[in-house]
Amino acid sequence: xxxxxxxxxxxxxxxxxxxxxxxxxxxxxxxxxxxxxxxxxxxxxxxxxxxxxxxxxxxxxxxxxxxxxxxxxxxxxxxxxxxxxxxxxxxxxxxxxxxxxxxxxxxxxxxxxxxxxxxxxxxxxxxxxxxxxxxxxxxxxxxxxxxxxxxxxxxxxxxxxxxxxxxxxxxxxxxxxxxxxxxxxxxxxxxxxxxxxxxxxxxxxxxxxxxxxxxxxxxxxxxxxxxxxxxxxxxxxxxxxxxxxxxxxxxxxxxxxxxxxxx
Amino acid sequence: xxxxxxxxxxxxxxxxxxxxxxxxxxxxxxxxxxxxxxxxxxxxxxxxxxxxxxxxxxxxxxxxxxxxxxxxxxxxxxxxxxxxxxxxxxxxxxxxxxxxxxxxxxxxxxxxxxxxxxxxxxxxxxxxxxxxxxxxxxxxxxxxxxxxxxxxxxxxxxxxxxxxxxxxxxxxxxxxxxxxxxxxxxxxxxxxxxxxxxxxxxxxxxxxxxxxxxxxxxxxxxxxxxxxxxxxxxxxxxxxxxxxxxxxxxxxxxxxxxxxxxxxxxxxxxxxxxxxxxxxxxxxxxxxxxxxxxxxxxxx
Numbered sequence: 001x002x003x004x005x006x007x008x009x010x011x012x013x014x015x016x017x018x019x020x021x022x023x024x025x026x027x028x029x030x031x032x033x034x035x036x037x038x039x040x041x042x043x044x045x046x047x048x049x050x051x052x053x054x055x056x057x058x059x060x061x062x063x064x065x066x067x068x069x070x071x072x073x074x075x076x077x078x079x080x081x082x083x084x085x086x087x088x089x090x091x092x093x094x095x096x097x098x099x100x101x102x103x104x105x106x107x108x109x110x111x112x113x114x115x116x117x118x119x120x121x122x123x124x125x126x127x128x129x130x131x132x133x134x135x136x137x138x139x140x141x142x143x144x145x146x147x148x149x150x151x152x153x154x155x156x157x158x159x160x161x162x163x164x165x166x167x168x169x170x171x172x173x174x175x176x177x178x179x180x181x182x183x184x185x186x187x188x189x190x191x192x193x194x195x196x197x198x199x200x201x202x203x204x205x206x207x208x209x210x211x212x213x214x215x216x217x218x219x220x221x222x223x224x225x226x227x228x229x230x231x232x233x234x235x236x237x238x239x240x241x242x243x244x245x246x247x248x249x250x251x252x253x254x255x256x257x258x259x260x261x262x263x
Numbered sequence: 264x265x266x267x268x269x270x271x272x273x274x275x276x277x278x279x280x281x282x283x284x285x286x287x288x289x290x291x292x293x294x295x296x297x298x299x300x301x302x303x304x305x306x307x308x309x310x311x312x313x314x315x316x317x318x319x320x321x322x323x324x325x326x327x328x329x330x331x332x333x334x335x336x337x338x339x340x341x342x343x344x345x346x347x348x349x350x351x352x353x354x355x356x357x358x359x360x361x362x363x364x365x366x367x368x369x370x371x372x373x374x375x376x377x378x379x380x381x382x383x384x385x386x387x388x389x390x391x392x393x394x395x396x397x398x399x400x401x402x403x404x405x406x407x408x409x410x411x412x413x414x415x416x417x418x419x420x421x422x423x424x425x426x427x428x429x430x431x432x433x434x435x436x437x438x439x440x441x442x443x444x445x446x447x448x449x450x451x452x453x454x455x456x457x458x459x460x461x462x463x464x465x466x467x468x469x470x471x472x473x474x475x476x477x478x479x480x481x482x483x484x485x486x487x488x489x490x491x492x493x494x495x496x497x498x499x500x501x502x503x504x505x506x507x508x509x510x511x512x513x514x515x516x517x518x519x520x521x522x523x524x525x526x527x528x529x530x531x532x533x534x535x536x537x538x539x540x541x542x543x544x545x546x547x548x549x550x551x552x553x554x555x556x557x558x559x560x561x562x563x
Binding site for chain 2: 003004023025027029083090105109114116127139200206220224235242
């Protein structure tokens with residue numbers, strides 16, 4: 001990039017620091033107040049405690065919601081991985097305009113605002129008389145994360161050299177064997193990073209879930225319900241735990257994401 | 264046709280007599296591939312478009328085609344005013360995210376080697392961190408009784424808590440900007456990365472100042488990233504209904520909230536569907552024009 005004069009450089013660093021503060025400040029405040037109290041406009045530095053965490057463990061509603069979220073996330077990840085891989089293989093191995101249209105359809109729920117994806121599914125389920133439950137939530141999440149998984153796997157598939165596959169076929173492997181022993185191992189890290197990203201998205205999905213869920217709630221919905229009552233330490237504790245979990249997941253995902261070579 | 268491709272074609276050529284079978288299998292595979300996306304994406308979208316032409320009488324949906332819902336939207340100022348305001352709000356969010364995101368993306372692009380990807384990751388990771396938690400945290404900071412006010416009061420900088428930061432459209436604008444900034448950073452960063460460095464050197468060699476090089480080379484070439492980022496932020500801001508509900512209070516009533524209320528308290532699905540169709544049209548317009556604009560006209 002162009003070498004900037006020092007005022008330019010300072011300005012740009014300041015903006016970056018400000019954005020970083022905007023992005024992480026709120027999270028830090030929440031984490032901080034999971035350990036400390038705030039009384040009469042002052043932080044009570046001696047109030048450090050883990051009470052909020054202990055209280056959390058007794059809250060059955062939250063534990064149930066966490067269970068639901070994990071079940072939904074795992075199911076959505078499995079479904080979107082299977083479908084995403086199949087669609088990527090289909091796109092990669094077929095010709096013509098049809099595959100482009102299919103791709104557009106797959107991308108739609110990811111590009112549209114979640115409210116539209118959620119509402120269209122809500123109306124759809126009602127029209128076919130399908131009761132809303134965790135199953136509908138899984139369908140909603142799968143539809144939403146599919147584009148991301150598909151894109152990730154397709155990108156890897158396209159870097160795969162055709163000669164590898166030809167060699168395998170030449171050596172007498174059938175199509176399934178070629179897929180199993182050549183294609184799949186090469187896709188493994190792409191599949192893994194896609195799975196982690198998809199899980200993180202599903203774990204956090206709020207808008208679609210809100211529209212397609214039945215009586216059961218996932219963690220974000222539960223949090224939303226709790227927040228209407230106000231700012232309590234146990235919400236902060238929950239927030240801290242969730243953030244710790246997401247950060248770990250993201251770090252693992254980053255490890256396997258393919259970084260384009262710097263020029 | 265490359266040699267590779269022609270080889271593959273030859274290898275894929277079916278033995279005599281198998282042609283029909285293979286073709287049929289191809290059609291079968293295509294049909295299988297289309298089934299699920301059509302059933303769970305296309306059909307639901309069509310269904311809600313159809314539903315927008317029905318209407319509600321009492322508590323039942325009457326399945327007779329009518330334009331009443333659309334007429335209601337275009338004649339009742341409550342709806343089209345809110346719609347206009349929400350579009351402006353979403354535009355404001357898009358502008359703010361780009362203004363904040365561009366310098367960050369620029370900084371990232373000017374960092375060297377692997378560092379830039381690590382730092383980029385730090386800026387983008389909050390996208391995966393709980394959306395609802397961030398709204399909640401922002402509200403707890405900005406609120407009349409919130410963290411920011413308490414600090415300012417404590418420091419003696421203000422005498423009374425600021426109340427203009429929460430439960431109004433300002434708050435919605437601020438919160439959405441914070442939430443959506445990464446969506447602007449990422450595409451701008453990618454666009455900046457693609458600019459061949461020798462163009463910048465050539466420009467400097469030919470005597471252009473840093474500002475001139477930026478104005479005439481970097482900015483035009485990164486504009487597609489700006490457009491993609493801005494349209495992402497616009498679309499997501501326009502469709503959001505939880506953020507306005509959490510921080511918007513009574514005055515922060517946006518289009519997304521109106522749509523959502525049609526499916527909840529107001530219980531008028533066909534009208535909600537009609538409003539969603541209008542939202543969908545605006546979103547498609549934004550996305551299509553972004554895609555048009557973002558098509559590369561210059562390739563390195």
